Amino acid sequence: MHGGESKEPHRQRRATLKRVAEELGVSPMTVSNAYNRPGQLSPALRERVFETAQRLGYAGPDPIARGLRRGRTGALGVIYDSRLSYAFADTAAVAFMRGVSSAAEEERLGLLLVPGSSPEQRDAAIVGEVLVDGFVVYSVAEDDSLVRAALERGLPTVVVDQPAAEGVPFVGVDDRSSAAAAAEHLLRLGHRRFGVVSFGLGRDGAKGFADLERQRTTLYRVSRARLEGYAAALGTADVPWSEVPVFECPGSSRALGFEAAVTLLSLPSRPTALLAASDQLALGVMDAATDRGLSLPNDLSVVGFDDIPEAASADPPLTTIRQDHAEKGRMAGRLLIARLRGGSAESPELLTTELVVRGSTARPHDV
């Protein structure tokens, strides 16, 4: 029964709990207890276990085996829309991660950043292979294969920004009322001729003007909600929405904002105010306006969405809708953890936003 040591050692494998138990002449469970339930055995025996472990080069119970037995990994998975390295270059994403990590850390959970996806080359399979207890899906379009893969995995999942489906916990802002606040600000200043730079409205990656039909039928709720917010505010002020040009961008980059603005600003009846669905787009709009020799905010008012750090330092500083990305991350993390703990935790209230008025908006020049 003893003397395991004399057996032909197969290639000197890493020491195991069982091996330590044999060496010591106790049962594996005693060794397990030494690590996991100190109260279950005498301090002296526990000491002997650790000594033997040390001597055999046993570093403690293998976390993978423990995970299999216990059914959990101790990590939250974060799924990001793009390459991970982009997440660390995106100030909003970094703030969001800061929030998620603080929630995870409160519960002694790790954060696993899921690799391998870019919009061009989706590797949704990895979502099924990753060792986590649940997912936070951040900044991923609601019909994306990454979201599907996360939901199919059958683990608790919280979706951020883009609601995925009925019943899936969601964290985000009230896009409709936030967008309305942006439009109302411009109306108060006296603007009547608007243009909108929107996120994408379909999988087709279309770039150009979106008619009312396309606006209404889009499956992208964030895009739709923001358009609805703009429309509602303008409607209240008797600005007919059907006459407001909406330029759709297949993404949210400065370059796309630039393109959109080039088109919008060459319209026969040039808008005096442009509403952009993100600060990135808005900054591109400002680039285009400046390029065209327009002076901001005199010739054109611009409002963004997000309040990224670059918004405040833009020239002129960008008026925008601020959201608290870190708080969003914290809420997403906490909501996921509540699900993990078996709580039937409801999705929390939507996060509040705030209109931040800066130098990129003013009364229209011709009023």
Next chain:
Amino acid sequence: MHGGESKEPHRQRRATLKRVAEELGVSPMTVSNAYNRPGQLSPALRERVFETAQRLGYAGPDPIARGLRRGRTGALGVIYDSRLSYAFADTAAVAFMRGVSSAAEEERLGLLLVPGSSPEQRDAAIVGEVLVDGFVVYSVAEDDSLVRAALERGLPTVVVDQPAAEGVPFVGVDDRSSAAAAAEHLLRLGHRRFGVVSFGLGRDGAKGFADLERQRTTLYRVSRARLEGYAAALGTADVPWSEVPVFECPGSSRALGFEAAVTLLSLPSRPTALLAASDQLALGVMDAATDRGLSLPNDLSVVGFDDIPEAASADPPLTTIRQDHAEKGRMAGRLLIARLRGGSAESPELLTTELVVRGSTARPHDV
């Protein structure tokens, strides 16, 4: 043999591979092959496997069980000195993570951020419990319990900035020559009266002047290497190192830099130039100098180390030693991956640094 379905279903557990195999009347290995080796079975059978899986709500092989069997997790662990949320607030750390994540992603590996540690409350045990294939230890003092725990875990480990021990792969910059370059720059400008704001030199958290003995005997190689670099450069110019006041700070914060400078600048023979071991410390030095009514760089030259984003936007902009944090992360990630792959990969060369001359340094006023 069949009809597993008719057996008393214990609480409707999650479906397993075995369950799918029973349902289909094939062996578990066939189901496993359907997921892992498509070529091993007919497309038709494979389809039937997936259909059955779908019907039973089986989401594919459990990654934990697979991990146990295969002996790997598919994730790299990143150990950070402080709370994770601080890492996402630290621009150098974020750039570093960006680099590590790009290396991980190249190999389809996830990044697990290890939770639960702050300098005040170390939870090194978590390092033994986390499901990863190896560790990158970032920004952790070489005698810290986190480093010990990572090494004891017995997984491949790469240490960054603070070399941990002989034989442990290491990524960092040449601290000695970088520090020397900083001092040489000041010497070239004509400075002869120096002061140094150093990192900590011991576990005791001491704050104050460090004598030669303490400088020489410190176990912190980074602190020592930088002091040696300063000393070597000054020695070459016949500035006696023994007369250069070295103020030791138990950390690297703006507040500590402030404190150090308050003391150094009230010395009877006031230095005309201060060398700081980090930009954070240097910014604190500048705060203190301004507070005291000194004008920079006329009354005092300051050189930092790191080139964090705040350095360029400081007033005046900070002269410093630039290091490429993202590249450092990428190298650390690649080095770890090479170890994982069984390569006996040597530690790569030290990363190069670059003196960036900005407005915080000038000829001494009284020369």
Next chain:
DNA sequence: CTGAAAGCGCTTACAG
């Protein structure tokens, strides 16, 4: 305070 047995859910040789 300690043990013997079962089993977490899969994949890996070894056979055919």
Next chain:
DNA sequence: CTGAAAGCGCTTACAG
């Protein structure tokens, strides 16, 4: 192209 068996390394009831 498919199977039966062994086993990855642990922890969890169940007993005593």
